[in-house]
Structure formats: C-alpha cells, structure tokens
Amino acid sequence: MGVSERKKREFAKREDDILSCAIELFRTKHPSLVKMDDIAKHLEIGRGTIYLHFKSKDDLMARIQYEDYVRLRKRLEMALDEKTAIEMSRRAIRAYIEHCLGDKHMYVVAKQCGVNLNIENVSEDLRKMLTDERSNRLSLLEKIYKQAKQENLINSRGTYPNVAVAWGMIRGAVEVILDGHFQNEIKSEKAYLDTIEHVLFFGLFSGGNKGET
Structure with a gap:
C-alpha cells in the first residue's frame, strides 16, 4: 500500500x-x-x-442525519421486490418501523440532529446529498403509490397528499412507542404493528362512506 x-x-x-x-x-x-x-x-x-x-457541528449533525436516511432508504428499497401494491406497502411499513425501533437511540439521535442543525451552516456538497437522498426516498414511495393506482386501490386525492398522510400516520405511530404513550395498555408489539397496517389500509372506522374515492 x-x-x-x-x-x-x-x-x-x-x-x-x-x-x-x-x-x-x-x-x-x-x-x-x-x-x-x-x-x-x-x-x-x-x-x-x-x-x-467537518466544517462545523451542523455539518457533523447533517452527516449523521444523511447516513441514517441512507440506511432507511436501503431498507425501503426491499419493498420493491414484492409483486403487489399491498405487499409493497406492507413491507415498506415494516421496514420503516424496524428502522426506527430496531435502534431507538439512533433514530432519536438522527432526528434531534435534523431538528437542531442550521442548514445554512452545512456545506454545499452535504446539502446536495441531503436533497438528493430525499428525492430518492420520494421516488421510491411514488413507485409504490403508482403501483397501487394501477391496481385501482388508491383514492384520487393525489400522490403527495396520500404519501404525506400515510407517512405522517406511520411516523406518529412510531413516536407513540418511543415517547412511552400507552406503554401499559399496548401489550403486544406485533398486534400494534398489525393495527397500524389495518388502520392505514382500511381506516379507523368500520362504517362510514366506503364508496368515497
């Protein structure tokens, strides 16, 4: 060498x-x-x-967040191996939850880094890396959404509203676990994960206007 x-x-x-x-x-x-x-x-x-x-602590925190995003995206990419939109979605949901809860401390660290860094104090190269990685994740989610649309499984409210709401619901469900809410009431993590999928796919209520698209 x-x-x-x-x-x-x-x-x-x-x-x-x-x-x-x-x-x-x-x-x-x-x-x-x-x-x-x-x-x-x-x-x-x-x-x-x-x-x-690293030019600053903001640069360092941005790098930590970036690498966490890359790990998440690589997990999510595995969902594209599935044949149907339902299976793609189910695998993507599980991948996201496993990423967050598999190493809860790392998830919290990456999240705190993202919240606290001043993006203007981050190098241009790293800012571009973060932007490109976000585009990669959105592209992946769009593929799942388009597959669901091809199978006539999705409503007509648009790609990003649907993706944003679904992502927000899943992230919120993860935060419930991390923050310790309902820790005495939720006895089974598997049952909780099944419930997340059920509510996301079929809604919270068994009745209501099922014909709306």
Missing part, C-alpha cells in the same frame, strides 16, 4: 471515529449540549483535526 492510499484510509477511519464518537455522546446528551471540544477530548485529538472533516 502506497503512502497516499494509507493516508486516505487513515483519514476515512478517523472520520468514522469522529462520527461514532459524536453519536455515542449524542445518545447520552442532547446534541445541542455537546461541543466539538467534547468530541475532540473524548478521541484525544485536537479540535482542528475534526474541522478537517
């Missing part, structure tokens, strides 16, 4: 170490309370070394 290649690997490893350290610190303290000095001290490196990798 040449000197140049070794330095590249060392640089990449140090960047991974910085990200891992930041995530661990953010797990125990809110990101707004953690300083770059805290990360540098924990890794026993100079603060200036961190700035060789």
Whole structure:
C-alpha cells in the first residue's frame, strides 16, 4: 500500500471515529449540549483535526442525519421486490418501523440532529446529498403509490397528499412507542404493528362512506 492510499484510509477511519464518537455522546446528551471540544477530548485529538472533516457541528449533525436516511432508504428499497401494491406497502411499513425501533437511540439521535442543525451552516456538497437522498426516498414511495393506482386501490386525492398522510400516520405511530404513550395498555408489539397496517389500509372506522374515492 502506497503512502497516499494509507493516508486516505487513515483519514476515512478517523472520520468514522469522529462520527461514532459524536453519536455515542449524542445518545447520552442532547446534541445541542455537546461541543466539538467534547468530541475532540473524548478521541484525544485536537479540535482542528475534526474541522478537517467537518466544517462545523451542523455539518457533523447533517452527516449523521444523511447516513441514517441512507440506511432507511436501503431498507425501503426491499419493498420493491414484492409483486403487489399491498405487499409493497406492507413491507415498506415494516421496514420503516424496524428502522426506527430496531435502534431507538439512533433514530432519536438522527432526528434531534435534523431538528437542531442550521442548514445554512452545512456545506454545499452535504446539502446536495441531503436533497438528493430525499428525492430518492420520494421516488421510491411514488413507485409504490403508482403501483397501487394501477391496481385501482388508491383514492384520487393525489400522490403527495396520500404519501404525506400515510407517512405522517406511520411516523406518529412510531413516536407513540418511543415517547412511552400507552406503554401499559399496548401489550403486544406485533398486534400494534398489525393495527397500524389495518388502520392505514382500511381506516379507523368500520362504517362510514366506503364508496368515497
């Protein structure tokens, strides 16, 4: 291995170490309370070394959020292997919930990073990466929606209103678990997941105007 290649690997490893350290610190303290000095001290490196990798703490938090989004999208992509819109949707729902609840601390850290970062203080390259990744996720959800429309399973209220409402319902259902609401009342996680799917696909009420499209 040449000197140049070794330095590249060392640089990449140090960047991974910085990200891992930041995530661990953010797990125990809110990101707004953690300083770059805290990360540098924990890794026993100079603060200036961190700035060789990230222009600011906002840049660092944006990177954490970006990588979490990539992991989520890769899970969601598996839904496209299914043949029908119902199965695609069911697998996408499960993938999202497993992503959020499989590592609850990571989900919370990524969410807090996204809420607290100042996007104007994030490098242009990383901002573009975030924008492109959002487009990738929307494109994936659009494919599922279009499949449902081809199968005459969806209403006529439009792609984004439907996708936004469905996403909001699922995310809200996840937040209920993370925030500890109904923790004494919800005894079975599997039954809860089945209920999420049922309400999303068939609605909350058994009666009502079933003929509306």
